[in-house]
Amino acid sequence: MSVLVLMEDGGPSRQTLTLARKFGEPRSVRIDAILPFAPDALATALAQAADEHEASAVFAAGTERGNEVMARLAARMDLPFAANCIAATPGDPVEVTRLRWGGSLLEEARLHSARPLITVAPHTVAADDGPVPPEVDLHHPHDRDMTVRVSDHVEPSSAGVSLAAAKVIVSGGRGVGSKEGFAIIEELAALLGAAVGCSRAVTSAGWRPHTDQVGQTGTKVAPEVYIACGISGATQHMAGLKGAKRIVAINSDPQAPLMLNADYTVTGDLKEIVPAISAEIRRRR
Amino acid sequence: MRIAACIKRVPITGGRILLTDDARAINTQHLGFTMSPHEECGVEEAVRLIEANKGDSVVLTLGPSEAVEQLRDAMALGIDRAIHLQTDGQEWDAEATAGALLEAIRADESANGPFDIIFFGNESADSGGFQVGIRVAYGLGRPCVTGLKKVTLEGSQVRCEQQVEGGRDVYVVPLPAVLTVKEGLNLPRYPSVPGKMRARSKPVAVVTPSRPAPRLELVKLAVPAGQGRRAESLGSGAAAAQAVVEMLQKAGVL
Numbered sequence: 001m002s003v004l005v006l007m008e009d010g011g012p013s014r015q016t017l018t019l020a021r022k023f024g025e026p027r028s029v030r031i032d033a034i035l036p037f038a039p040d041a042l043a044t045a046l047a048q049a050a051d052e053h054e055a056s057a058v059f060a061a062g063t064e065r066g067n068e069v070m071a072r073l074a075a076r077m078d079l080p081f082a083a084n085c086i087a088a089t090p091g092d093p094v095e096v097t098r099l100r101w102g103g104s105l106l107e108e109a110r111l112h113s114a115r116p117l118i119t120v121a122p123h124t125v126a127a128d129d130g131p132v133p134p135e136v137d138l139h140h141p142h143d144r145d146m147t148v149r150v151s152d153h154v155e156p157s158s159a160g161v162s163l164a165a166a167k168v169i170v171s172g173g174r175g176v177g178s179k180e181g182f183a184i185i186e187e188l189a190a191l192l193g194a195a196v197g198c199s200r201a202v203t204s205a206g207w208r209p210h211t212d213q214v215g216q217t218g219t220k221v222a223p224e225v226y227i228a229c230g231i232s233g234a235t236q237h238m239a240g241l242k243g244a245k246r247i248v249a250i251n252s253d254p255q256a257p258l259m260l261n262a263d264y265t266v267t268g269d270l271k272e273i274v275p276a277i278s279a280e281i282r283r284r285r
Numbered sequence: 286m287r288i289a290a291c292i293k294r295v296p297i298t299g300g301r302i303l304l305t306d307d308a309r310a311i312n313t314q315h316l317g318f319t320m321s322p323h324e325e326c327g328v329e330e331a332v333r334l335i336e337a338n339k340g341d342s343v344v345l346t347l348g349p350s351e352a353v354e355q356l357r358d359a360m361a362l363g364i365d366r367a368i369h370l371q372t373d374g375q376e377w378d379a380e381a382t383a384g385a386l387l388e389a390i391r392a393d394e395s396a397n398g399p400f401d402i403i404f405f406g407n408e409s410a411d412s413g414g415f416q417v418g419i420r421v422a423y424g425l426g427r428p429c430v431t432g433l434k435k436v437t438l439e440g441s442q443v444r445c446e447q448q449v450e451g452g453r454d455v456y457v458v459p460l461p462a463v464l465t466v467k468e469g470l471n472l473p474r475y476p477s478v479p480g481k482m483r484a485r486s487k488p489v490a491v492v493t494p495s496r497p498a499p500r501l502e503l504v505k506l507a508v509p510a511g512q513g514r515r516a517e518s519l520g521s522g523a524a525a526a527q528a529v530v531e532m533l534q535k536a537g538v539l
Contacts, residue, residue, distance in 0.1 A: 071416035075423035080500035152455035210469030257300030276523035
């Protein structure tokens with residue numbers, strides 16, 4: 001039996017292979033097989049390939065593109081689709097465990113489908129180090145499937161350190177108090193060569209742009225050190241911190257969820273503590 | 286111009302998620318509810334488009350009777366009317382949700398004409414299925430662009446910017462279209478007091494679709510283990526600054 005895997009470059013697709021192999025001998029379709037990226041055309045190509053190779057299942061990485069193409073394949077083939085799984089066991093029904101709430105909750109579910117469609121949540125499963133599965137031949141895309149296609153690319157406008165790639169992030173929450181209150185956060189970030197982040201409460205209040213937001217509906221970050229100032233630590237925020245190596249929480253409430261989920265804590269008023277840290281760094285230079 | 290926005294009622298989970306005794310749902314006894322964040326931006330965008338171009342805006346949700354609160358919230362922001370696909374509180378999977386929404390949209394369109402744009406959130410905050418908007422688009426045979434951070438009308442087309450690593454990809458598709466959006470698309474306004482007053486008298490049409498057997502069937506939920514870290518206190522107040530800097534040096538970032 002064969003399974004079809006939509007492959008991208010990088011780790012998440014290798015992790016996807018680990019689960020896919022449990023369902024059969026993998027064959028692959030590259031996500032850049034049709035250029036420019038045209039998700040309907042790719043879904044059509046996957047559907048044809050799945051039929052021609054009698055694929056028992058179709059897998060993709062749970063990336064934005066992977067989930068998108070798989071949802072289109074599901075809509076096209078009139079099949080259910082389980083997104084962001086961390087485990088899958090073949091059978092009738094297929095048993096899956098998948099992420100909810102950006103990973104703050106796990107769902108065990110049964111997938112009732114003759115051809116399960118599954119994406120694998122990135123960085124939740126060990127990577128497969130076997131051979132890259134052979135690519136299947138695809139049909140030339142039909143014009144009607146090329147209506148939705150990438151026609152241009154815009155570079156990011158923001159200067160400074162990118163949140164997703166930052167080694168250090170100094171982040172502020174509701175406790176910072178105002179737009180102006182972020183001056184001390186920015187000062188510390190500049191001294192550390194760090195990016196400035198914030199919680200959803202801050203962007204909703206209009207104090208910072210959404211591009212600074214860390215969390216489930218913001219950016220997911222993976223710094224060496226994450227310094228959270230005046231952030232309570234709602235699940236919305238914590239869902240963006242799963243890749244952070246060390247979390248430092250500065251908060252006046254020692255029972256705040258982030259204080260309980262940090263590696264290091266400082267209790268007290270961030271308006272005194274943050275400038276004191278900046279001053280200490282300057283003193284040592 | 287006619288615009289629709291589809292939303293989902295979700296609990297505000299706070300710091301720690303507690304489950305019901307049968308572990309099939311979140312214990313919401315002490316929780317408030319809101320509309321899922323991406324969808325709030327879809328609603329705001331719908332209101333802005335109708336303010337600029339005139340016409341009719343509709344908000345739809347599938348959810349329990351209490352979900353009328355989120356429909357009223359959307360109407361307080363400026364949406365004209367609502368369609369409530371009322372459930373008995375049981376969870377519907379994404380496929381069934383899309384099927385019921387598709388039917389409700391078709392019924393409204395056959396009476397009032399097609400929606401130029403139907404907004405969805407890219408994924409719901411709770412179940413995160415990444416598929417309801419796409420399924421509805423396929424059902425209607427319309428182009429669908431996902432994960433949008435910017436939407437600009439250009440005559441009979443819409444220009445869409447999708448966030449990707451290293452910038453944004455641009456798509457231009459003809460109307461009518463289905464667009465799934467992400468938080469950051471805009472900054473949703475706060476509802477005004479007159480807005481809230483007006484929302485009370487705006488029409489809410491109720492339909493009660495029957496729930497098909499889910500093909501993605503929830504068995505139970507679990508809170509992942511190992512979330513709590515053992516925090517080391519570096520002290521309190523400004524006096525802790527020295528310990529923080531030493532920790533940063535040890536971590537090799539200073």
